[in-house]
Amino acid sequence: MKPVSAFKKRLALPQTSWQLCLLAIFGGFFAALLIILFTLTIDGLEELFKYQVGQYISFDALSRFLIPIAGVSLILAMSWLTGYQYIRSGIPFVLHRLKIAYGVIPFRNTLNQFWGGAVALAAGFSVGREGPAVHIGAAGASYVGNKLNLPYNSIRTLCASGIAAAIAATFNTPIAAVMFVMEVILREYKIHIFIPIMLASIIGSMVTSSVYGPVLEFDFFSILSLDHSIFPYLVLLGILLGALASAFNHSLIYILDKFKRWPIVIRLGLAAIITGLFALFAPVTIDPLHSEVSLALGLDINEQWKIICYLLIAKILMTLFAIGLGIPGGMIGPILAIGALTGITMSIAIGPFIDIPNVANDMALMGMAGFMAATLNAPLAALLAVVELSNQLEVVVPAMIVISTACLISGQFFNNRSIFIMQLNLQNLPYRKPPLETSLQRIGVIGIMQERLKVLMLDRGSAQQEALTTSLEEYVVSQEQDQEGHIHYYWHQHLVINNVSQIDTYQLKPISSQATLAEAYLALKTERCGGVYIYQQEKANIIGMISFEQIRSYLHEGKLT
Structure with a gap:
């Protein structure tokens, strides 16, 4: 061993x-x-x-x-x-x-x-x-x-x-x-x-x-105003982003559901044609590194708002069809771009009511934070992302206003969830385990297994007699080989009840040395007794064992014995 x-x-x-x-x-x-x-x-x-x-x-x-x-x-x-x-x-x-x-x-x-x-x-x-x-x-x-x-x-x-x-x-x-x-x-x-x-x-x-x-990928946010006078408008931006995030998520799930049975060749071909058509009329939308955001911030927003709105709509549709039809890529990059374009569009709407320089930059960055938080249901990750991407700590408070509003509106009023969880549910991919199994998954079996084993090449009757003379602190295991050459291990548990010794025999179930207590529990939960033996590389190579009582002790008392 x-x-x-x-x-x-x-x-x-x-x-x-x-x-x-x-x-x-x-x-x-x-x-x-x-x-x-x-x-x-x-x-x-x-x-x-x-x-x-x-x-x-x-x-x-x-x-x-x-x-x-x-x-x-x-x-x-x-x-x-x-x-x-x-x-x-x-x-x-x-x-x-x-x-x-x-x-x-x-x-x-x-x-x-x-x-x-x-x-x-x-x-x-x-x-x-x-x-x-x-x-x-x-x-x-x-x-x-x-x-x-x-x-x-x-x-x-x-x-x-x-x-x-x-x-x-x-x-x-x-x-x-x-x-x-x-x-x-x-x-x-x-x-x-x-x-x-x-x-x-x-x-x-x-x-x-x-x-x-x-x-820094978003170096166009090097100059920000973040004047307190725009804070009320940030609440409005958060409401808009929450609604848009919910519409985006549900639209993506709708496309995924409608096209999931189509052959992959047709789905990807359709995505290529849609992207190619947008490239004909808005080539900036297929340039990498969020070129559409740089373009929008460089425009005179009072005169070019139609272009900005067109870029926003094009980016939303291109992202929905690319991801929805199965193009292998992420969505956080496009989500940040959509949020930024939404913020720039909002800055056009509030422009007549405020006189703040660089308001488009401010609203673009806040749009990124709010839309990412509401779409992914990840407010803290979104907050820290915009802080690091802009390299400015001053964005924390205004970003928190937008993020909290967007997440509240998206979740409470539109029943929106993380887009990743919605995708997993649609694809019937399990991503949850019962709390008990989740807790047991954190502990590897080799961390608590019993290594004081006395492995005997005896029949079960002789092994039981040997167990009576062995210390209670040592686990007696017998090894038997069936007619097909498979090796089985049996645990002979020495118990003392009312000063009377008795031996209970259980066939041990094999568990890999890489496994966790969750796998051991699942192997024993029907009988709720006995144990598993831990093997390395091959099932005949026993290195230890775990009894159901050890698992029960951890579940009831939190003790690893």
């Missing part, structure tokens, strides 16, 4: 440990490298479509129309090579895998996400980088944990750390990345999880900053 290392035992327990922090740093570094590779892939693909990166507007009309179609062809080619059943990707898929498989993600899904997301962004579809970043970061970090054969509860933490590192590496927003993971991905706050995630986020931001420099 090979002993388990103290390193893995420590990782199996729900405690802050330097071992897990070190793994999170390494996982965050690996995730950041993948994001750099992803970015380089996007740049390389853009050079295939055009001579200058990010300048679709300079292309002729026919080329603008054909670029999305060429992009879909490349996405479908990869999907055909890997298998269409592995095309599912993005944040909802990661949420699903995090809950049912502790964040372990199939390689082919990740390959489709990496390639499909890069092509979609290079081809000008209205999708964001954060969806592929979350998927790639989660897959990269969890791959590290799985290759090291770590307990699943620690792999889950590594997966969350990889997500935080990937988001921080993509947007250079380490604090918002941590809050996004805690608020949207994990939907819980535990200190032993928070610290590794925070360290991974810092590493992710540092790695990409050292390569690309400390560049």
Whole structure:
């Protein structure tokens, strides 16, 4: 019986440990490298479509129309090579895998996400980088944990750390990345999880900053007024954003539901045609890095409000059909752009009533905060995102006004929920576990298993006699082999009741050394007695056991014995 290392035992327990922090740093570094590779892939693909990166507007009309179609062809080619059943990707898929498989993600899904997301962004579809970043970061970090054969509860933490590192590496927003993971991905706050995630986020931001420099994607928010006189209008903006977020979420779910049975080739082809048509009449809408927001802020809003409204409508429709028809990409990037354009539109409406310089910048930033918060149901992540993206702490109070109003209106009056949860419900992907199982998932079996085993090559009757002479602190297990060559283990429990010794015999059920107490509980919950044995690599390699009484003790008393 090979002993388990103290390193893995420590990782199996729900405690802050330097071992897990070190793994999170390494996982965050690996995730950041993948994001750099992803970015380089996007740049390389853009050079295939055009001579200058990010300048679709300079292309002729026919080329603008054909670029999305060429992009879909490349996405479908990869999907055909890997298998269409592995095309599912993005944040909802990661949420699903995090809950049912502790964040372990199939390689082919990740390959489709990496390639499909890069092509979609290079081809000008209205999708964001954060969806592929979350998927790639989660897959990269969890791959590290799985290759090291770590307990699943620690792999889950590594997966969350990889997500935080990937988001921080993509947007250079380490604090918002941590809050996004805690608020949207994990939907819980535990200190032993928070610290590794925070360290991974810092590493992710540092790695990409050292390569690309400390560049802020939204540098057009460098000058803000944030005068107190606009605070009442921020409440109106929040009401508008809450209603718009609900309409956006329900429209997206409607499109997903209506087209979900269509063949993937037809769905992606239709998305390419719709994007190509918008590119003919508003080429700026398919340029990356929110070019439409930069254009809108550069216009004389008193004269060009029709253009701004057109950009807003075009961005909403392009995003709905791109995501709704299955283009592999995220939606947070477009959501930020839609929120900014909504804020600029609001600034036009209130322009005659106020005399504040840069009011369009103020309202654009507040629009980003409110729309992201209401759409994702993530107020704290949205608040910290706009603080870091604008690099100004002065936005906190006005952003809180917009965010609280938008979330209240969206949730209370329109029954809106997080778009990711709505997608999971539509796709029938489980993302919840009963509270009891959720609690047990935090503890790996090797952390509390009994290792004082006396494994005997005896028949059950002889093993029971041996158990009578063995210390109560030592677990007696007999090993038997059936006619088919399968090995079974039996636990002979020595009990003393009213000063009388007796032996109860139970057949132990096999559980992997990577499993958590949740799997052990599910294996025993019908009989509510006996135990499981822990094996490493092969089922015949027993390394310990856990009795149902140990699980019961933890559930009733909170003790890990």
